[in-house]
Amino acid sequence: MPVKIEDRPVEQVREQVIDQLIYNYSHGVISAEAFERRLDEAMATTDNTALLELVSDLELTTDTQYQSEKRAQFTPNYSSQNHSETLHLRSIMGSNERSGQWVVPKEIHLTNLLGSIELDFTDAIFQHQHITLHVNCLLGSDEIYVPEHVNVVSKMFSVVGSVENKSVSLNKLHGPTITIEGKVILGSVEIKVKRTIKEKFVSFANNLKASWKDMNKY
Structure with a gap:
């Protein structure tokens, strides 16, 4: 006997609904406006019944190819190569940045005195499931x-400073964990997503739609 809809974990139902919205939009069943409107509602509501109503008129369901492409898009890049286990970024009255496609070591140390540091994991390649980020910001x-x-797990200690964790909450069972520890004094540490999850869903859906159109040309 299937589990009652109201007893299912809401994040599980939300993921199922968003997948179905993306799949139907990519196959031209609903318009871009309807897709984004329903996507906004799916991301905002916490009611399982309301979530399922968003796709009650959509007959297409995801297939194995969709799930494969979704994993490729949303699963972190991992490397089995043996790179340095430690990275040090320092900024003293200046600026320092690490971004693009780079290999993430097991430990990272940020030392910042009257400067700025930008550390971007967006396109990074992970080689460890657990990463520790040591922060010393003055x-x-x-x-x-x-x-x-x-x-992201924040264990920061703040003295007349600010620490903001704006990372999103999703089903991240297969994702790496970054533990951020250390102290910030009279400064600020902000953890955030460069591209919102909605923007990533829309981009993924548009790429699928373009691929589907290309396939139907032949």
Whole structure:
């Protein structure tokens, strides 16, 4: 006997509904306006029945190819190569940045005195499931960008400073975990997503739609 809809985990139902919205939009069943409107509602509601109503008129369901492409898009990049286990980024009255496609070591140390540091994990290649980020920020600002599939655990100590964790909450069972620890004094540390999860869903859906059109040309 299937589990009652009201007893199912809401994040599980939300993921199912968003998948069906993306799949039907990519196959031209609903318009871009309807897709984005329903996507907004799916991301906002916490009622399982309301979630399922958003796709009650959509007959197409996802297939194995869709799930494969979704994993490729939303699963973190992992490398089995043996790279350095430690990275040090320092900024003293200046700026320092690490972004693009780079290999994430097991430990990262940020030292910031009256400067700014930007650490961007958006396109990074992970080689460890657990990463520790040590932060020492005095009168400076650190900006840390993480993709949606990465778990963030903040253990920061703040003295007349600010620590903001704006990373998203999703089903991240297969994603790496970044533990951020250390202290910020008279400065700021902000953890956020460079591209919102909605923007990523829309981009993924548009790419699928373009691929589907290309396939139907032949």
